[in-house]
Amino acid sequence: MQIDLSNNFDALRQRVRAITDKYPGEYWRELDAERKYPSEFVDEFSKSGLLSVLIPTEYGGEGRSLSEAAVIMEEIQAAGCNGGTCHAQMYIMGTLLRYGNEDQKQRYLTKVAAGELRLQVFGVTEEHTGTDTTKLRTFAEKVDGGFKVNGHKFYIGRGQHSDLMLLLARTTPLDQVKKKTEGLSIFLVDMREVRGKELDIRPIRTTMNHSLTEIFIKDLFIPDENLVGELGKGFRYILDSMNAERLLIAGECIGDARYFIDQATDWANKRELFGRKIGQNQGIQFPIARAYASMRAAEMIVKKGTAMFDAGQKVGEEANMALLLASEASWEAGNAAIQTFGGRGFDANYDIERKFRETRLYQVAPISKNMILAYLSEHVLGLPRSY
Numbered sequence: 132m133q134i135d136l137s138n139n140f141d142a143l144r145q146r147v148r149a150i151t152d153k154y155p156g157e158y159w160r161e162l163d164a165e166r167k168y169p170s171e172f173v174d175e176f177s178k179s180g181l182l183s184v185l186i187p188t189e190y191g192g193e194g195r196s197l198s199e200a201a202v203i204m205e206e207i208q209a210a211g212c213n214g215g216t217c218h219a220q221m222y223i224m225g226t227l228l229r230y231g232n233e234d235q236k237q238r239y240l241t242k243v244a245a246g247e248l249r250l251q252v253f254g255v256t257e258e259h260t261g262t263d264t265t266k267l268r269t270f271a272e273k274v275d276g277g278f279k280v281n282g283h284k285f286y287i288g289r290g291q292h293s294d295l296m297l298l299l300a301r302t303t304p305l306d307q308v309k310k311k312t313e314g315l316s317i318f319l320v321d322m323r324e325v326r327g328k329e330l331d332i333r334p335i336r337t338t339m340n341h342s343l344t345e346i347f348i349k350d351l352f353i354p355d356e357n358l359v360g361e362l363g364k365g366f367r368y369i370l371d372s373m374n375a376e377r378l379l380i381a382g383e384c385i386g387d388a389r390y391f392i393d394q395a396t397d398w399a400n401k402r403e404l405f406g407r408k409i410g411q412n413q414g415i416q417f418p419i420a421r422a423y424a425s426m427r428a429a430e431m432i433v434k435k436g437t438a439m440f441d442a443g444q445k446v447g448e449e450a451n452m453a454l455l456l457a458s459e460a461s462w463e464a465g466n467a468a469i470q471t472f473g474g475r476g477f478d479a480n481y482d483i484e485r486k487f488r489e490t491r492l493y494q495v496a497p498i499s500k501n502m503i504l505a506y507l508s509e510h511v512l513g514l515p516r517s518y
C-alpha cells in the first residue's frame with residue numbers, strides 16, 4: 132500500500148501545542164512529587180475534543196483517523212507532558228465503537244465526546260495471571276437482568292480518575308470452553324455509583340506518576356445492557372483495541388524521543404566547558420545523532436502501522452514492531468539526554484529524569500517486549516510457539 136508521508140498534520144499539532152504550552156515542566160514536576168493526577172490538563176484536553184477525535188461525528192466526535200490520534204499523543208509527549216495520564220480513552224473507545232450497540236454509543240460515547248464523562252480504565256490485568264490473560268479469574272455470573280461480578284484487577288491505570296471502565300471478565304469457566312480465548316466477555320462499567328462500595332479502588336505507588344491502582348470487585352451488578360457485543364467473545368474484541376493501543380503508545384514514544392533529542396541538542400549547544408560547547412565533542416553529539424536515527428526509523432513503522440489500521444488492514448506485525456522499536460528509541464534518546472546533561476540529567480528541575488522514568492514503562496506495559504518478540508517469532512517468522 133501507498134503511505135502518504137507528506138501530511139505532517141501541522142494544524143492538529145498546533146492545536147495540541149496551544150494547550151500543552153499552558154502545562155510546562157513545573158506543572159508536571161509538582162504533580163510528580165506528590166503523585167497527583169493532572170485533572171486540569173485532562174479536563175482541558177477532554178473539553179477541546181482532542182481526546183475523543185476517534186469518535187465519529189454522529190456521536191459528537193471529530194471522526195478522525197488513528198494516524199491523527201497518534202500525532203496528538205506524540206505531540207503531547209514531545210511538549211514534555213505525560214499523555215499516560217489520559218491515553219486510555221483513545222484506544223478503549225475502539226472496542227465500544229466497533230462492538231457496542233447503538234444504545235451504548237448514544238448513552239456513553241456522546242458524553243465522552245462532550246468531555247462530560249471520562250473513559251479511562253481498561254480492566255484486564257490480574258495479580259496471579261499477569262501476561263497469561265486468558266487465565267484471569269474475575270468472574271461474571273449470569274443473574275436475573277444482568278451479571279454479578281467478583282474478582283480483583285491489578286495494575287490498572289487511572290482507577291480513581293475515571294467515570295467508566297471497560298472490564299474483561301470470564302463468563303464461562305476455563306475448563307468448560309474449547310479454546311481458552313473463549314468464554315471471556317467485555318462489560319462497560321459505570322464506576323460513579325459503585326466506587327467505594329462494590330468497587331474498592333486502592334492506589335499503588337510506582338516509579339513514575341501514573342495513578343496506578345488495584346480494584347477489588349465484590350458482588351458488582353452489571354445490567355445486561357452493559358455487555359459489549361456478544362457473550363464470550365470479549366477476548367477477540369480487545370485484541371483490536373490492543374493493536375490501536377500499541378500504535379498510539381508507539382506514537383507517544385516517538386514524542387518522548389523528540390523531547391529528549393530537542394532538550395539534549397539545546398543543552399549541548401549551550402553548555403560551555405574547556406572553552407567550547409560540549410556539543411562540539413563527538414562523545415556528546417554521536418549518541419544524540421544515533422538516537423535521532425533510531426527515532427526516525429521507528430517513526431516510519433508507526434506511520435505505516437497507523438495508515439494500515441486506518442485502511443482496515445491487519446496490523447499485528449506492524450503494531451508490535453512499532454511499539455518495540457519506538458519504546459527502545461525513546462529509551463535510547465533518554466539515555467543520550469542524561470549523558471548530555473551530566474548531573475543535571477538526574478536533577479528533577481530539568482525534567483529529563485522524570486521523562487526518563489515515564490518512558491521506561493513502555494517496554495513493559497501495555498505489553499512486555501518479550502511478548503512482542505514471541506509474537507513476531509511465532510506469527511511472522513513461523514518459529515514454534517514458545518509459551
Ligand SMILES: Cc1cc2nc3c(=O)[nH]c(=O)nc-3n(C[C@H](O)[C@H](O)[C@H](O)COP(=O)(O)OP(=O)(O)OC[C@H]3O[C@@H](n4cnc5c(N)ncnc54)[C@H](O)[C@@H]3O)c2cc1C
Pocket residue numbers: 252253254255256257258260261262263285286287288289337341343492495496497498499500501502505517518
Ligand atoms: C504503570 C502501569 C500501568 C498499567 N496499566 C494497565 C491498565 O490500565 N490496564 C491493565 O489491564 N493492565 C495495566 N498494566 C499491567 C501491564 O499490562 C502488565 O504489568 C504487563 O502486561 C506485564 O504483566 P505482569 O506485570 O503481570 O508481568 P508478568 O506477566 O508476571 O511477567 C513478568 C515478566 O515475564 C515475562 N514473561 C512472561 N511469560 C513469558 C514467556 N512465555 N516468554 C518470555 N517472557 C515471559 C514478561 O514478558 C515480563 O517481562 C499496567 C502496568 C503498569 C506497570
